[in-house]
Amino acid sequence: MSPRHLGLMGCLLAVVLLGLSLFGGGGVMSQQQAPSASNAWVRLPAATGRPGAGYMVITGGAEADALVGASSPAAQRIEIHSMVMDGGVMRMRAEPAIAIPAGQSVEFRPGGHHLMLFGLDPALKPGERIPITLTFRSGATASISAQARAAGRAS
Numbered sequence: 476m477s478p479r480h481l482g483l484m485g486c487l488l489a490v491v492l493l494g495l496s497l498f499g500g501g502g503v504m505s506q507q508q509a510p511s512a513s514n515a516w517v518r519l520p521a522a523t524g525r526p527g528a529g530y531m532v533i534t535g536g537a538e539a540d541a542l543v544g545a546s547s548p549a550a551q552r553i554e555i556h557s558m559v560m561d562g563g564v565m566r567m568r569a570e571p572a573i574a575i576p577a578g579q580s581v582e583f584r585p586g587g588h589h590l591m592l593f594g595l596d597p598a599l600k601p602g603e604r605i606p607i608t609l610t611f612r613s614g615a616t617a618s619i620s621a622q623a624r625a626a627g628r629a630s
Protein backbone atom coordinates (compact mmCIF):
# COMPACT_ATOMS: atom_id res chain seq x y z
CA MET A 476 0.00 0.00 0.00
CA SER A 477 1.26 3.47 -0.81
CA PRO A 478 1.66 6.05 1.97
CA ARG A 479 -1.25 7.90 0.38
CA HIS A 480 -3.52 4.90 0.80
CA LEU A 481 -2.40 4.44 4.38
CA GLY A 482 -3.31 8.07 5.09
CA LEU A 483 -6.76 7.51 3.64
CA MET A 484 -7.24 4.37 5.72
CA GLY A 485 -6.24 6.33 8.81
CA CYS A 486 -8.85 8.96 8.03
CA LEU A 487 -11.55 6.34 7.61
CA LEU A 488 -10.55 4.69 10.86
CA ALA A 489 -10.70 8.04 12.66
CA VAL A 490 -14.21 8.67 11.31
CA VAL A 491 -15.36 5.24 12.46
CA LEU A 492 -13.86 5.72 15.92
CA LEU A 493 -15.46 9.16 16.22
CA GLY A 494 -18.79 7.62 15.28
CA LEU A 495 -18.43 4.91 17.89
CA SER A 496 -17.57 7.39 20.62
CA LEU A 497 -20.55 9.61 19.72
CA PHE A 498 -23.12 6.85 19.54
CA GLY A 499 -21.48 4.31 21.77
CA GLY A 500 -21.17 4.44 25.44
CA GLY A 501 -21.90 0.79 24.84
CA GLY A 502 -25.16 -0.21 26.44
CA VAL A 503 -26.43 3.32 26.98
CA MET A 504 -28.08 3.41 23.57
CA SER A 505 -29.88 0.15 24.15
CA GLN A 506 -31.33 1.51 27.40
CA GLN A 507 -34.74 3.10 27.26
CA GLN A 508 -34.29 6.79 26.51
CA ALA A 509 -37.56 8.25 27.80
CA PRO A 510 -39.44 7.52 31.03
CA SER A 511 -42.21 4.93 30.80
CA ALA A 512 -45.20 4.05 32.96
CA SER A 513 -46.83 0.78 33.98
CA ASN A 514 -49.56 -0.59 36.27
CA ALA A 515 -51.73 2.47 35.73
CA TRP A 516 -55.19 2.61 37.30
CA VAL A 517 -57.72 5.25 38.24
CA ARG A 518 -59.95 5.11 41.29
CA LEU A 519 -63.33 6.39 40.20
CA PRO A 520 -64.99 9.02 42.40
CA ALA A 521 -67.63 7.92 44.91
CA ALA A 522 -69.91 10.69 43.67
CA THR A 523 -70.28 12.21 40.21
CA GLY A 524 -68.47 15.52 39.98
CA ARG A 525 -65.76 14.56 42.46
CA PRO A 526 -62.24 14.01 41.10
CA GLY A 527 -60.77 10.57 40.43
CA ALA A 528 -57.26 9.59 41.50
CA GLY A 529 -54.65 8.08 39.17
CA TYR A 530 -51.82 5.76 40.18
CA MET A 531 -48.95 4.09 38.31
CA VAL A 532 -45.26 3.34 38.38
CA ILE A 533 -43.05 5.63 36.29
CA THR A 534 -39.61 4.30 35.42
CA GLY A 535 -36.95 6.82 34.48
CA GLY A 536 -35.12 6.66 31.16
CA ALA A 537 -31.44 7.16 30.43
CA GLU A 538 -31.52 10.76 31.72
CA ALA A 539 -33.03 12.32 34.83
CA ASP A 540 -36.40 13.82 33.97
CA ALA A 541 -39.55 15.04 35.68
CA LEU A 542 -43.27 14.53 35.21
CA VAL A 543 -44.72 17.97 34.48
CA GLY A 544 -48.19 17.28 33.12
CA ALA A 545 -50.91 14.78 32.29
CA SER A 546 -54.01 14.89 30.13
CA SER A 547 -56.82 12.59 29.06
CA PRO A 548 -59.78 12.82 26.70
CA ALA A 549 -61.84 11.41 29.60
CA ALA A 550 -60.99 14.25 32.02
CA GLN A 551 -61.27 18.02 31.77
CA ARG A 552 -58.06 18.58 33.73
CA ILE A 553 -55.41 16.49 35.50
CA GLU A 554 -53.22 17.77 38.32
CA ILE A 555 -50.11 16.16 39.80
CA HIS A 556 -50.47 15.80 43.58
CA SER A 557 -48.30 14.77 46.47
CA MET A 558 -49.23 14.14 50.11
CA VAL A 559 -47.65 16.28 52.79
CA MET A 560 -47.96 16.40 56.57
CA ASP A 561 -49.52 19.66 57.67
CA GLY A 562 -50.03 20.11 61.42
CA GLY A 563 -50.30 16.35 61.92
CA VAL A 564 -52.80 15.96 59.08
CA MET A 565 -52.01 14.49 55.66
CA ARG A 566 -53.05 16.85 52.91
CA MET A 567 -52.85 16.77 49.13
CA ARG A 568 -50.78 19.39 47.41
CA ALA A 569 -50.59 20.21 43.69
CA GLU A 570 -47.02 19.90 42.40
CA PRO A 571 -45.63 21.55 39.27
CA ALA A 572 -43.31 18.56 38.77
CA ILE A 573 -42.28 15.23 40.24
CA ALA A 574 -38.64 14.24 39.68
CA ILE A 575 -38.08 10.96 37.83
CA PRO A 576 -34.42 9.94 38.36
CA ALA A 577 -32.64 8.09 35.54
CA GLY A 578 -33.32 4.37 35.61
CA GLN A 579 -35.30 4.49 38.87
CA SER A 580 -38.96 3.79 39.50
CA VAL A 581 -41.25 6.31 41.17
CA GLU A 582 -44.48 4.86 42.50
CA PHE A 583 -47.70 6.86 42.44
CA ARG A 584 -49.93 5.12 44.99
CA PRO A 585 -52.70 5.79 47.52
CA GLY A 586 -51.25 7.93 50.32
CA GLY A 587 -48.46 9.24 48.08
CA HIS A 588 -48.00 10.89 44.70
CA HIS A 589 -51.06 10.64 42.51
CA LEU A 590 -52.82 12.21 39.58
CA MET A 591 -56.04 14.08 40.31
CA LEU A 592 -58.51 13.79 37.45
CA PHE A 593 -61.10 16.57 37.44
CA GLY A 594 -64.23 16.56 35.29
CA LEU A 595 -64.01 12.81 34.75
CA ASP A 596 -66.42 11.28 32.27
CA PRO A 597 -69.38 10.19 34.51
CA ALA A 598 -70.12 7.25 32.20
CA LEU A 599 -66.86 5.48 33.13
CA LYS A 600 -67.33 2.04 34.72
CA PRO A 601 -64.90 -0.13 36.67
CA GLY A 602 -62.84 -2.28 34.30
CA GLU A 603 -62.85 0.25 31.46
CA ARG A 604 -59.62 1.76 30.22
CA ILE A 605 -58.77 5.46 30.47
CA PRO A 606 -56.11 6.78 28.08
CA ILE A 607 -53.73 9.23 29.75
CA THR A 608 -50.80 11.07 28.21
CA LEU A 609 -47.92 11.94 30.54
CA THR A 610 -45.65 14.85 29.64
CA PHE A 611 -42.07 15.13 30.89
CA ARG A 612 -39.78 18.12 31.26
CA SER A 613 -37.52 16.79 28.50
CA GLY A 614 -40.46 17.02 26.10
CA ALA A 615 -40.91 13.25 26.06
CA THR A 616 -44.44 11.90 26.42
CA ALA A 617 -45.79 8.51 27.47
CA SER A 618 -49.22 7.20 26.56
CA ILE A 619 -50.73 4.92 29.17
CA SER A 620 -53.98 3.01 29.48
CA ALA A 621 -55.24 3.19 33.05
CA GLN A 622 -57.78 0.69 34.33
CA ALA A 623 -60.81 2.28 36.00
CA ARG A 624 -61.49 0.76 39.44
CA ALA A 625 -64.41 1.22 41.79
CA ALA A 626 -64.49 4.04 44.34
CA GLY A 627 -63.06 2.95 47.68
CA ARG A 628 -60.51 0.60 46.18
CA ALA A 629 -57.12 1.01 47.84
CA SER A 630 -55.21 -0.92 45.17
Ligand SMILES: [Cu+2]
Nearest residue numbers: 556567590591
Ligand atom coordinates in the same frame (compact mmCIF):
# COMPACT_ATOMS: atom_id res chain seq x y z
CU1 LIG B 1 -55.08 14.82 45.01
